[in-house]
Ligand code: DGT
Ligand code: CA
């Protein structure tokens with residue numbers, strides 16, 4: 001089995017880390033970080049592209065050298081540069097970088113001055129007071145390190161949903177091809193589409209005597225077998241992810257699937273309802289006394305306890321059971337409901353593809369529309385657009401819309417919300433566009449009151465259409481900023497603005513509970529890819545999963561609307577300002 005994208009990305013990240021500890025050229029380091037990001041977010045497996053002999057230098061940030069490294073990794077499972085770095089530095093040293101507060105510079109000192117190579121050695125050095133004397137450290141830093149190490153050790157590793165998907169789908173198809181296997185589902189938090197996944201739980205229905213267990217243990221990517229019996233097994237994959245497998249007879253498949261999909265809180269609530277009806281429920285079925293009355297399908301399990309079928313994304317014991325009892329569950333939005341995407345970048349800023357390439361990729365998905373929303377000038381590192389370049393892009397869009405059939409490009413911008421709540425481009429420029437996404441890319445640390453005020457002031461601008469990635473977090477990298485989200489949602493409703501659910505695997509932002517709140521306030525949510533290349537459109541399925549976790553139905557989602565209706569809704573936000581415009 002060749003390396004997955006997440007493995008390649010991890011290798012490049014590690015190379016960047018090690019180069020940084022060595023004190024290498026910053027441009028070289030950045031090249032590896034960018035490549036890690038590109039490959040990590042790529043929705044097609046790089047090994048598939050390599051097998052087809054596709055030109056990998058077409059990918060953003062991948063030159064000939066990196067392309068050769070990718071091919072080396074997928075064909076040999078090794079990277080000679082990383083091997084060389086490992087020979088020079090202790091491999092454990094990258095673990096130190098995961099301790100909050102320790103960057104490569106500090107790790108370099110710890111490594112070279114104190115010979116600290118592992119987290120344990122770091123802990124001892126901090127405890128013994130040996131760190132405070134190093135240049136640039138001090139007593140307070142030493143204490144912070146001590147506390148951070150303690151917290152770090154307790155933190156269990158979780159995987160982003162899109163990363164888990166790469167491992168889950170490969171393993172699923174492997175198991176599905178085993179003789180005697182009738183059904184395979186990856187259950188657990190993965191099936192519930194949680195934004196991160198702790199481990200994979202796989203449920204298999206197989207004929208008696210099937211060798212699926214042996215196949216599972218023998219899977220190429222298994223690094224360690226924790227337990228293996230006749231019906232259950234647990235392994236750790238090479239990437240560090242645990243996988244639990246459960247094999248059941250065909251007639252128990254629904255009950256097992258229900259049990260291992262969880263959540264635990266949902267299961268407990270369903271079991272309680274069963275008990276009240278004098279029934280017993282477990283992973284083999286639903287029982288009345290000794291009689292098994294249901295269990296071959298999940299529908300039968302729910303029916304037996306008086307509930308309608310509950311989609312996995314709702315199974316968090318957040319009110320879904322009462323709704324199912326009343327037969328009033330929502331009809332959740334589906335991927336096929338989307339008629340377009342309202343957040344995408346092009347080569348003009350930090351995207352990789354041209355306007356035309358993006359438009360054609362959208363068209364091939366059967367979309368009616370695609371909004372082009374490049375960055376504004378404030379984001380200098382992304383070569384954000386000034387009014388002149390934006391005007392030129394609008395002309396190009398007009399020309400393409402004349403030429404292309406079947407898809408309409410909408411003119412937009414992802415405009416920076418400045419520290420004071422002003423927007424990075426003047427209102428008369430924004431007024432020329434079909435939609436304006438406002439986004440925060442700076443000053444994440446403002447107080448709750450100031451951050452909230454900043455966003456509310458931005459929304460006051462007459463042409464503000466939608467708040468992009470409203471929470472601002474990057475999963476496992478940056479916490480959301482401190483903001484009064486319920487108030488922002490209410491005000492968005494009052495002002496006729498929309499909220500984005502950004503489907504980038506690192507973002508997954510609007511959070512599920514806020515989707516639910518937006519629905520209650522009548523605020524439409526737009527499920528956007530924030531695509532930086534044509535591949536990124538595939539991430540929308542994760543956004544749809546999150547929207548479903550937030551109880552959203554088709555009518556709650558802006559980009560399920562046909563173009564004609566969308567245009568009416570977008571124009572409604574182009575209203576007169578409620579009060580005098582904020583001076584620019
Ligand atoms: P994760 O892996 O942390 O992202 O979250 P889950 O939900 O996949 O949890 P996991 O892997 O520990 O267990 C998978 C499912 O098995 C869980 O969602 C519900 C079921 N389950 C596990 N332990 C219990 C339990 O003690 N009671 C009940 N009723 N169900 C359980
Ligand atoms: Ca799990």
Ligand code: CA
Pocket residue numbers: 188199200201244
């Ligand atoms: Ca598990």
